[in-house]
Amino acid sequence: MMAEVVLAVLLAAAAGIGTSVALTRDPTRQALVLSAYGLVLGMLMVALQAPDVALAQIGIGTAVVPLLVVLTVAKVERELSEGREPGDFEEGSDKGSSL
């Protein structure tokens, strides 16, 4: 009984935080929300009697992946602020015939 209550609460939290991961548009903040989501997922896994999986999830889903995201954000923002010219291929070009 108690187990189901805990599960229900954690499931609701996972659904809620998961939704906000998708809806958070700012990348740095999204990495934080992702980390929080990873933690909730880890707790949910403990509640589902999966301590092994929870350990891996906390290590990879809460630490490594969000860290990689933050590092990517840092790199990408610097690249973009350096104001490189976008590549020239994205303009549609009016090329001639084949058909």
Added chain:
Amino acid sequence: MHEVLGVLPYAVAAWILLVGCYGIATSRSFIHVVVCLSLVQSSTYLMLLMVGWSHHATAPVFADVKPGVPVVDPVVQALTLTDIVVGGAVTALLLALTIQLAKRQGSIDPDRIRSLEEELEE
């Protein structure tokens, strides 16, 4: 209580899967896309673990408990473990590609970098 929960918990996994797809489809940044993709992957962890859970069963580690005690399904847990590592690897690879995209393209907005379908017919 499980009468109340029923199959609703599985719907949480399906919800996360679809919300992740929604995030990808409406995204304006490839970093956001990749994070949403990891959300999509995480739905499968949940689905697997919930399928393996049973009432009044403990974790399948016979360190503190004696053999014979009911345990939850260890197979799906092993699968989830594998899946988590695979998911992390894919995410890392796609993030590396995103970095290169920013360097080469000067943008990581999927809307600005549309498909390469520009070769036109007559």
Added chain:
Amino acid sequence: MTRARASRLLLAVGGSGAAILMLLALGGLPRLGDVPHPYAERAVPAALSRHTANVISSVNFDQRAFDTMGEEFVLFAAAVAAVLLLRRFHDEEEDAHDLQYGPRDVWSAANLAGFALLAPTMMVGLYVVAHGAVSPGGGFQGGAVLATGLHLAYLAGDYVVLQRLRPVAVFDAAEAVGAAGFVLLGISALFVGDPFLTNWLPTGTLGALASAGMVELFNVAVGMEVASALVLLLAKFLEQALVVRGGGDA
């Protein structure tokens, strides 16, 4: 219809269709907790027959070790790929000689805490790898702890120290040894006349360290592989994020 609206419409059709299908499918599932587990009922005795207390480890490293081999190579491939994709390229190479590291001002207490935590974290990581057969944990989890633990030095703010702790070539090699090691352990069974990946070492008493035969060795190979692959990944991303271009490249 504008392109943006067409995209929304497409998403609405696909998303709602997929949602309806998923709901229809879920309606056919047994209620949470009532799913039958015939495979699991065979896996548990199989694990105990090989004296592996942690059934998940038995599934991962013995009964379904073939999956784990594939999974290990996924991680291996990802690390090789990250090194390949994040290599410095022509235009970057010109500036490579005046690369410098981004400034980091860190409170010295954080510095100290980072270093203080370094050693115990590594110990925990090794413990988790070693006890994979008997308690929750194992090569995956321990490897992840080891890799992140090593990067506490970065949290402590000292990238130079981290670089010294983490000579990338060594981890390149360690990763390959971990991956090849798993395969070679599997092949070792062929030499004693068993099928590939057989747990052919004698097993001890349930619950004791080194009770599960080959499971321990597979655990160590995976721990090595996971730790070094994650270190390589983090190293490549850190390098990208921290290294700023000197000079006038813009």
Added chain:
Amino acid sequence: MNTLAVMLVVAPLLAGAVIAGASITPLGRRLADPLGVAVAVAVPAGAVVLIVTVGETTRVLWQGGWEPVHGQAIGVALVVDRPALLIVALVGLLTAAALTWSWHFLADTGASYVVLVLLFLGACDGFVLAGDVFDAFVWFELMGVTAYALTGMRVEEPRSVHGALSFGIVNTVGASLSLTGVALLYARTGELNLAAIGASLRTASADHLVLISCALLLTGVLVKMALVPFHFWTADAEAVAPTPVCVLLSGAMITVGAFAVARWWWVVFDGAVPETAIRHALLGFGAVTAVVGALMCATQRHLKRLLAYSTVAHSGVISCGIGLLSGSGLAAAGLYAVGHACSKGALFLVAGMLLNRFETLDEHELYGRGRRMHLAGAIFIVAGLSLAGLPPLGTWAGKSAYSGALADAHAEWLEVVLVLVSALTGGAVLRAGLRIFVGLGDVPDPGPDTHEEPEGDTPRRRDGFRVLAPPAVLLVLAAGLGLWPGVAAVAQRAGATMTDTGGYVDAVLHNAQVTAPEVTVEPLWQALSAGLGLLAVVLGIAFAVAGLWPSRRPRIVRAALGPVRIMVRRLHDVHRAHVGDYVSWVLVGFTVLGATLLHT
């Protein structure tokens, strides 16, 4: 024998790890090419040895020695039978051709390129031989990860990186849907072994859960097979991937995906899911894919993009062959897939030679510039005819087998699709070949700059033996297919093995000695199929001529092309989407697939 079979999967992986480890020293780096090619040659050789020695029996190898107890599986099985070995041999052959072609390729990537190609090979082999649905998923992911990395490895090319990202994102969504399907099937049956899941499902009629699990499971594979509307990543990735990787994506991945669809249908779902449901789905998706792919292919001027869309079209044809749900349909699909993979591989390799020499892949830009590349030009044009299925080359053997299978299944209308695909894709290749290597046709308008970086740091301007031999060998194999009299028998027997559900289950779960069922073999050479093959080629040549001399088209042709052109423009508009749309399309495709299965 059992060791050899396991080594088909394990040897490439181990060699990959060894090369990666050795390459931290300069001496070790020089090991990469010879060892890589040696393993890539050894795999198809080993597969051929097994094909001969194992014969028509099915061997089941239980990894870790966990044999089933009372017909219930514990470990992971590799199922080694004739059809699986044939696919393994094909994939190994393509890998060997690709690695030979790219010897000393991309010096700055070190050995990583060779390592990833070998892991891709191991993953394909594992996926094909896996008798366990989750094991297949793991190999599926390894195939994906290596393929995304290989596609994006030319990081100096922005398109390359972008194509790899789209590829990775769409395929990962597909993989997650597949894995959800695996979880749902596990919830129903509690099994992961394919035979065990199938046996369990067949005890009851399929409800919504089973039908939708089937749709979920197939979605991930259909993405890899590039069926419309799961195909959007294909042209983005194959147009920009390094040439040898294009060979693997278009030849190996499509074929391996198709194999999985067939195997999973007969082992897991046949007898539980109604036949008409899957028949409608595969024929419907296949026919639409064939037509869309052919039209898109015919209207491209970027060579690799043209070839990529032709891959989409041919994948549609292969899907139709599976959808006939008969051994003869599978035999046709298999023969067609082999003919396609070899012809397409040769075409991609020659296109790569053009890229490295002239730094562009634009058909108009290349006008007449290949006049002095006699051998390469000959290979390209013959491979184009082979793609169009000129008897007895390339896809013709497959098409001929289709004729019989279509008649058996009362689906003769598909002949029209087959002829159309052959004519348009073959014609487009011929148009490009004649324009580039012979300099025929109106002088085309060059359009804006189409410069692309050549592949590798020190691109080869001269075409040595190592560059010309692989496409030539692939072409000879494609040509030999229709000439070898035994080919029909091998294909028909392999098709019958695939459809023998009971035999598979008995071999896997009950350790039974199972031999492929006997079949009556219809000869390939029949008036109808030869005639249709010729018709397709004639139409293809007419199409090529119309494309080469747009100024001399008769008025009737112009009038007729009007509506087609509008339709094609619409089609191009749809393809000018971004990655978010690609994912929406995957969901739409899943919806259509699921609805088709539920409806029938």
